[in-house]
Amino acid sequence: MTINVKIAGLGGMGVLKSSLILAEVAFQEGYDVKKSEVHGMAQRGGSVCSDVRFGNAVKSPMIPEGAVDYLLLFEEADMPLYQRDINETTRILRASLIDAAQLPSRKSLNVAMLGALSALLSIPQTRWVDAIHRLFPDKLRAANDGAFALGFAAGKEFL
Amino acid sequence: MDSERKFLMGNEAVALGACHAGVSLGVGYPGTPSSEILAYLNHFGGKAQWSPNEKVAAEVGLGVAFGNGRAMVTMKHVGLNVAADALFTAAYSGVDGAYVLAVADDPGLASSQNEQDTRRYAVAAGVPLLDPSDSQDAYDFTRLAFDISARWHIPVILRLTTRVCHSGSVVVPDVPVQNLPAPHFTRNIKQRVMVPGHARPAHRRLRQKLKEIERWNNDEGPNREVLGDGRLGIIASGVAAQHAAEAAPDASLFKVGMAYPLPVERIIEFCAKHEKNAAIEENDPYMNELLKSYGAPLTVMPEYMRFGELNVARIRRLLDGAPEPEHAVPPGKPPGLCKGCPHKRTFELLKKHGCIVSGDIGCYTLAALPPLEAMDMQICMGASIGMGVGLRQVLPAAEARKVVSVIGDSTFVHSGLTGLAEMAYNVPPTGHVVLILDNSTTAMTGQQEHPGTGRRLDGSPTGQLDYARVATAMGIDNVVTYDPVKDAEPFEAALVDALRKDSLSVFVVKRPCILAAARKGAKG
Ligand SMILES: Cc1ncc(C[n+]2csc(CCOP(=O)(O)OP(=O)(O)O)c2C)c(N)n1
Ligand code: SF4
Numbered sequence: 001m002t003i004n005v006k007i008a009g010l011g012g013m014g015v016l017k018s019s020l021i022l023a024e025v026a027f028q029e030g031y032d033v034k035k036s037e038v039h040g041m042a043q044r045g046g047s048v049c050s051d052v053r054f055g056n057a058v059k060s061p062m063i064p065e066g067a068v069d070y071l072l073l074f075e076e077a078d079m080p081l082y083q084r085d086i087n088e089t090t091r092i093l094r095a096s097l098i099d100a101a102q103l104p105s106r107k108s109l110n111v112a113m114l115g116a117l118s119a120l121l122s123i124p125q126t127r128w129v130d131a132i133h134r135l136f137p138d139k140l141r142a143a144n145d146g147a148f149a150l151g152f153a154a155g156k157e158f159l
Numbered sequence: 160m161d162s163e164r165k166f167l168m169g170n171e172a173v174a175l176g177a178c179h180a181g182v183s184l185g186v187g188y189p190g191t192p193s194s195e196i197l198a199y200l201n202h203f204g205g206k207a208q209w210s211p212n213e214k215v216a217a218e219v220g221l222g223v224a225f226g227n228g229r230a231m232v233t234m235k236h237v238g239l240n241v242a243a244d245a246l247f248t249a250a251y252s253g254v255d256g257a258y259v260l261a262v263a264d265d266p267g268l269a270s271s272q273n274e275q276d277t278r279r280y281a282v283a284a285g286v287p288l289l290d291p292s293d294s295q296d297a298y299d300f301t302r303l304a305f306d307i308s309a310r311w312h313i314p315v316i317l318r319l320t321t322r323v324c325h326s327g328s329v330v331v332p333d334v335p336v337q338n339l340p341a342p343h344f345t346r347n348i349k350q351r352v353m354v355p356g357h358a359r360p361a362h363r364r365l366r367q368k369l370k371e372i373e374r375w376n377n378d379e380g381p382n383r384e385v386l387g388d389g390r391l392g393i394i395a396s397g398v399a400a401q402h403a404a405e406a407a408p409d410a411s412l413f414k415v416g417m418a419y420p421l422p423v424e425r426i427i428e429f430c431a432k433h434e435k436n437a438a439i440e441e442n443d444p445y446m447n448e449l450l451k452s453y454g455a456p457l458t459v460m461p462e463y464m465r466f467g468e469l470n471v472a473r474i475r476r477l478l479d480g481a482p483e484p485e486h487a488v489p490p491g492k493p494p495g496l497c498k499g500c501p502h503k504r505t506f507e508l509l510k511k512h513g514c515i516v517s518g519d520i521g522c523y524t525l526a527a528l529p530p531l532e533a534m535d536m537q538i539c540m541g542a543s544i545g546m547g548v549g550l551r552q553v554l555p556a557a558e559a560r561k562v563v564s565v566i567g568d569s570t571f572v573h574s575g576l577t578g579l580a581e582m583a584y585n586v587p588p589t590g591h592v593v594l595i596l597d598n599s600t601t602a603m604t605g606q607q608e609h610p611g612t613g614r615r616l617d618g619s620p621t622g623q624l625d626y627a628r629v630a631t632a633m634g635i636d637n638v639v640t641y642d643p644v645k646d647a648e649p650f651e652a653a654l655v656d657a658l659r660k661d662s663l664s665v666f667v668v669k670r671p672c673i674l675a676a677a678r679k680g681a682k683g
Contacts, residue, residue, distance in 0.1 A: 032329055033329060035328070036325065038269045038321065038325065044522070046493055047491025047492045059404045059405035060406075060470065061326035064471035065470075065472040075492075083488075084488060
């Protein structure tokens with residue numbers, strides 16, 4: 001079985017970074033993983049999204065229409081763009097799930113969203129924390145740990 | 160050892176493959192989606208550098224290969240239009256070491272001006288083309304491209320697409336090659352000086368090589384056949400093969416690895432095993448046309464297959480013969496110039512003075528979109544100057560005086576220099592005004608260095624092209640430099656003055672890209 005996660009937001013929100021971390025986590029778990037994204041104009045504030053798929057054997061790097069299992073929506077106004085990707089059972093994790101006032105920094109929303117997702121997947125917490133530590137500079141460690149824990153708690157409630 | 164599994168982006172896998180194939184030099188010009196290959200190569204410890212444009216990159220690569228080295232030249236699809244002159248005759252001369260061009264197509268135009276198909280170039284020039292479908296293929300086929308090039312002394316195209324470059328998947332690398340001969344030069348005038356008397360036999364040699372390579376591709380090429388229940392056979396290459404395997408799990412799949420010369424014999428045998436066959440491909444119906452000319456029994460695909468990227472749902476529709484749904488996904492938030500972008504002021508000024516703006520390609524092309532809508536044409540890199548001069552040649556004087564050519568710094572070095580020479584040579588009756596937007600980087604494609612920044616690919620310092628002195632040396636009298644923000648008023652006054660005069664002016668509009676400046680600040 002393949003798990004399909006779509007991460008969506010605007011350029012500058014850390015969409016691509018969070019999909020890289022998710023892919024790395026799934027990869028370390030031993031899954032076959034594919035990740036796909038469209039850059040180019042991403043850095044100038046336009047809509048961006050990235051697909052991460054993992055399971056025994058993943059073929060297409062893009063999630064087929066209607067097959068998203070988890071949608072992480074950093075920019076809620078963009079929901080109409082992803083209407084075709086979801087189905088009745090898709091779990092949609094919105095940015096509003098996270099209490100923005102409690103985020104260590106605005107930039108850490110992406111890590112908090114991963115924290116929320118981690119509460120819904122059965123991958124050990126240490127994998128996530130390891131990957132986040134490895135893929136971000138050391139000076140962001142404390143802020144990211146805080147954001148991840150905040151997201152995890154929100155994800156547990158969402159569950 | 161390197162044999163453990165890795166998770167790599169397609170561009171990263173190409174760079175690692177090139178390293179393991181013993182690449183002596185990676186050279187190219189940035190262009191989405193190919194741009195990251197050389198940065199990764201540098202990261203893996205290979206030697207990588209940016210050239211002023213793709214043609215120069217292709218020529219530098221050719222020198223490497225003539226010296227028995229192994230060259231990889233990277234570019235986006237339209238880059239091959241610029242480099243094609245070198246490629247077509249390099250196919251005749253052949254090479255000594257190895258010569259691989261990694262060329263990235265952009266079906267769906269995620270960040271390009273057209274959807275041209277590099278496979279057509281392979282056919283036109285007569286060079287083998289490999290078409291990887293994911294990162295493992297990207298790694299394997301890069302290595303294979305070097306092997307084929309070295310074995311048959313022929314340039315090889317590694318054709319990538321946006322979804323291969325910018326997707327990540329698992330790669331198990333192989334053992335790096337060892338003990339390659341050191342570069343050295345062996346004189347062979349008949350083979351490398353392409354005068355007609357040498358080129359005629361060279362053309363025959365090329366066609367002979369292609370016949371051998373086609374034979375090899377049929378017998379032992381990098382093509383894979385997976386048999387299904389016998390009803391439907393799918394022929395596909397590139398990422399379309401991955402989508403197809405998911406869209407039709409019960410069908411047989413002939414995954415084409417080398418798309419030129421196509422393994423036609425094998426494919427026709429494959430077709431004979433099925434009630435129905437379909438060739439699924441992004442961009443042009445290249446395989447469909449070719450296979451049909453050999454009488455392959457293929458279902459006719461709808462015209463819409465050639466527009467945009469394919470995906471699982473689109474392939475299901477293609478196989479069902481269903482039409483495309485009419486309601487498109489709403490467009491997302493479009494990209495715009497960053498807050499504080501140095502280009503913004505310049506275009507506000509051009510708009511205020513009612514200029515006809517002959518534009519070029521770069522971040523500043525975003526000035527053509529609302530709210531600014533301050534660019535009137537954009538076709539290909541460097542065209543701003545030629546098109547502006549052409550307009551000035553025919554428009555009535557009052558209108559001609561409004562025409563301004565606007566070109567980014569990287570684009571100017573890429574292909575603006577010859578446009579400037581044209582302007583100084585065939586001076587239009589009303590003169591002309593050119594703005595070089597010097598933001599000290601190639602911003603559009605991710606802030607790469609270029610010959611005007613004074614730094615090489617790895618950030619090390621080097622000489623720096625001086626736009627003002629180049630323009631002066633070409634015989635242009637009025638050459639001035641302004642910061643569009645700090646010198647806002649004198650800049651505007653000088654521009655208004657230049658538009659009124661019937662002579663030639665070049666403005667170097669100099670202010671760094673805020674993203675590049677922030678990045679440099681963070682590094683240093
Ligand atoms: C032949 C060709 N090569 C590469 C590209 C990709 N490309 C488009 S614009 C550009 C350069 C942009 O740099 P610059 O002119 O300095 O403008 P900036 O984006 O920095 O404003 C590149 C590399 C292209 N469109 N065509
Ligand atoms: S990346 Fe640089 S040049 Fe491009 S829009 Fe942003 S500030 Fe302007």
